[in-house]
């Protein structure tokens with residue numbers, strides 16, 4: 001027992017260090033997925049956060065080349081009940097511990113993750129510090145309270161330069177706010193000619209690429225921290241069909257005049273039930289968000305709620321009443337998670353198709 005996790009309310013968890021031997025400060029959140037730790041770890045939306053896995057055994061199938069959602073995991077620290085040091089799977093290429101060491105991410109094992117999760121559910125997500133047990137907790141809490149969490153996460157994880165992932169179908173400009181590779185994979189699977197652009201690409205630059213559609217990716221942090229992206233969406237709305245996921249959904253809502261708020265402890269897991277308002281069908285979804293769109297703020301907008309979370313009634317999907325644009329708060333690209341909502345990518349293609357047909361008729 002050589003490492004401690006100290007929360008801003010003073011709670012201390014003592015555990016065994018694994019991964020990188022370094023200190024970290026971040027926002028402590030929990031994820032209830034039973035598998036998929038590699039995808040979770042490498043999801044850029046966790047930038048700046050400590051992820052607690054509620055499933056008690058993590059690392060048991062190792063880490064492989066194919067399941068990364070980004071090349072450089074942006075998670076600040078990883079908290080588990082038990083870290084398996086023997087990885088058993090035919091795809092396994094390294095252990096979780098090795099990956100965390102290489103990527104400079106500290107971990108702590110042996111933590112009572114049920115207690116930690118209940119605490120977060122009761123008090124809300126909290127700041128935490130992960131450090132050696134040699135450190136004086138009182139001094140650490142002082143440091144924790146004095147440190148403000150960063151607000152430039154999107155800039156940290158977005159691509160610095162544009163790149164193409166060619167296809168022979170619709171051209172889609174994918175705005176990268178901290179994209180999971182699963183989104184690109186789903187678009188390519190449908191033959192889309194994808195151009196991934198940095199988060200701060202202007203609307204003129206996007207227009208110049210002559211896209212058939214725009215995809216707004218997921219990403220870390222508060223949507224209000226990226227006002228220039230909100231403006232870009234405003235400038236393109238109605239002109240080019242649009243599909244947004246998670247942070248992309250929140251940015252779209254803000255661009256349409258709605259508001260967002262920080263949730264108490266968010267939704268992070270692989271089995272969140274979401275209902276389609278129209279069909280009443282429920283899908284099990286993969287989720288990772290700490291902010292949500294405020295329903296009351298929709299009154300003066302042209303937005304319509306398409307999906308809601310069964311667990312707490314928060315908004316999970318929106319559609320513009322006049323323009324070809326729709327978004328979801330959850331992750332239809334799954335990975336990790338169920339594929340119930342994969343059809344949304346097909347809907348995006350249908351939307352682009354319809355708009356193309358209208359254009360041809362009017363030409």
Ligand SMILES: NC(=O)CC[C@H](N)C(=O)O
Pocket residue numbers: 045217218219220221222223245246247248288289290291292
């Ligand atoms: N996965 C995401 O895109 C998350 C969006 C945003 N950072 C939130 O926490 O709500």
